Amino acid sequence: MTRNIDDSIRSINDFEFDFEDCRPATEDETANWLLDDGPVLKTTWMVYDRQFPDGQREICASRSVLIKQTGFLPTRNLAKRGESEKREQNNDDCAKRARQAVRLRCKTIGADRMITLTYRENMQDMDRLKKDYDSFRRRMGRHRQFHYVATVEKQVRGAYHIHIAVRGRQVYQLIRSIWQKIVGLSDDGKQGGQINVRDPHKFGFGKHGAHKLAGYISKYITKDQNTHDLNKKRYWSSRGIVVPEKNYYQLPYGTDAFAAYCHVMQIAADHNSDGMTFFSNQALGVCWVATAPLDQREVFC
Numbered sequence: 001m002t003r004n005i006d007d008s009i010r011s012i013n014d015f016e017f018d019f020e021d022c023r024p025a026t027e028d029e030t031a032n033w034l035l036d037d038g039p040v041l042k043t044t045w046m047v048y049d050r051q052f053p054d055g056q057r058e059i060c061a062s063r064s065v066l067i068k069q070t071g072f073l074p075t076r077n078l079a080k081r082g083e084s085e086k087r088e089q090n091n092d093d094c095a096k097r098a099r100q101a102v103r104l105r106c107k108t109i110g111a112d113r114m115i116t117l118t119y120r121e122n123m124q125d126m127d128r129l130k131k132d133y134d135s136f137r138r139r140m141g142r143h144r145q146f147h148y149v150a151t152v153e154k155q156v157r158g159a160y161h162i163h164i165a166v167r168g169r170q171v172y173q174l175i176r177s178i179w180q181k182i183v184g185l186s187d188d189g190k191q192g193g194q195i196n197v198r199d200p201h202k203f204g205f206g207k208h209g210a211h212k213l214a215g216y217i218s219k220y221i222t223k224d225q226n227t228h229d230l231n232k233k234r235y236w237s238s239r240g241i242v243v244p245e246k247n248y249y250q251l252p253y254g255t256d257a258f259a260a261y262c263h264v265m266q267i268a269a270d271h272n273s274d275g276m277t278f279f280s281n282q283a284l285g286v287c288w289v290a291t292a293p294l295d296q297r298e299v300f301c
Contacts, residue, residue: 042253045260048246049267054110055294056210059267061251061260063285098234099221104243105149106214110293111165114213116196117179118161120186126152129160132182133236139178143171150236151220165217172197211277211290261287 043065050058117136123129129152140146150164176195183193221234251260261280268276268289275292 044253045251045255046248047251047260047264048248050244050246052107052110052244052293054210055272055291056107056110057268057271057291058288059264060286060288061264062287063257063260095221095234099218101243102149102151102218102221102235102237103214105237105241106165106217107210108241108243109147109149109165109238110167110210111149111213111217112199112210113166113168113170114198114217115164115166115170115175116161116198117164118194118196119159119183120190120192120194122157122159124158124160126160129162133162135182136179137236137238139182140175143174147238147241148236149217149238149241151217151234153220163217163220165213170197210293211275257282257285257287264289 043063045061045063047059047061052058117133133150137146137148137150146166148164148166150162152160152162154160172195179193179195180191183191186192251263255263264287265278268291272291272294277290278288280287
């Protein structure tokens with residue numbers, strides 16, 4: 001059952017203040033509290049746990065603070081879409097959200113292989129790329145259920161090619177045949193396109209390539225983010241991919257960073273320590289752990 005963060009906080013009885021008058025502290029207020037014991041009321045550790053269909057799991061503990069708020073919060077002046085003075089920062093934030101969406105969708109479908117579609121020529125036409133890929137995924141869908149997450153890479157020479165995350169062994173002869181028919185022949189009479197496939201063991205995530213593959217394919221979202229137009233999608237994915245919700249809960253008041261990190265690591269280790277990946281940053285107050293897929297017999301027993 002998914003719990004809302006606010007509901008989790010309200011369920012703690014030892015907070016004596018009225019939550020209607022509380023709000024998250026700003027970065028400046030948090031810094032002042034760290035320096036001179038400013039007005040911050042409580043420091044808490046929230047944990048989220050997300051479990052994927054194949055047994056992969058992500059657990060994260062993050063530090064947050066609440067501050068007493070008197071009166072109404074000021075209303076921000078919102079600029080028209082595309083006209084904000086913080087356009088560059090907003091673009092970066094959008095790219096980060098898209099990166100996360102790609103990573104989560106890859107893990108949801110259990111992607112463990114990456115197909116790369118390339119052109120023999122130095123193809124720099126984004127409209128043609130989108131049209132060719134649309135034809136490709138439609139033709140693939142006629143032969144089998146085709147779940148995918150795809151991103152575009154722009155090479156140093158300016159040429160585009162497409163990375164596609166999929167699950168399980170593919171009929172590579174079929175994929176190559178479909179792509180080459182779409183691309184056609186180059187000016188010298190040779191095949192105008194080719195495919196490349198990377199299997200799980202090439203990603204080095206234990207005996208599973210799932211997590212590193214998800215991170216690898218999502219990195220192209222920000223590699224050339226300035227080429228994306230406003231309101232244009234930064235990735236493509238098949239329909240029907242439902243990313244699992246996070247399950248939130250709060251650790252007891254008084255929990256320090258060490259205890260919060262140990263809590264997350266213990267859950268991950270008890271679940272599946274094979275291929276575990278770990279990230280922490282004390283300054284940001286965050287600890288994140290991801291585990292590899294479980295054996296399918298464990299998932300469905």
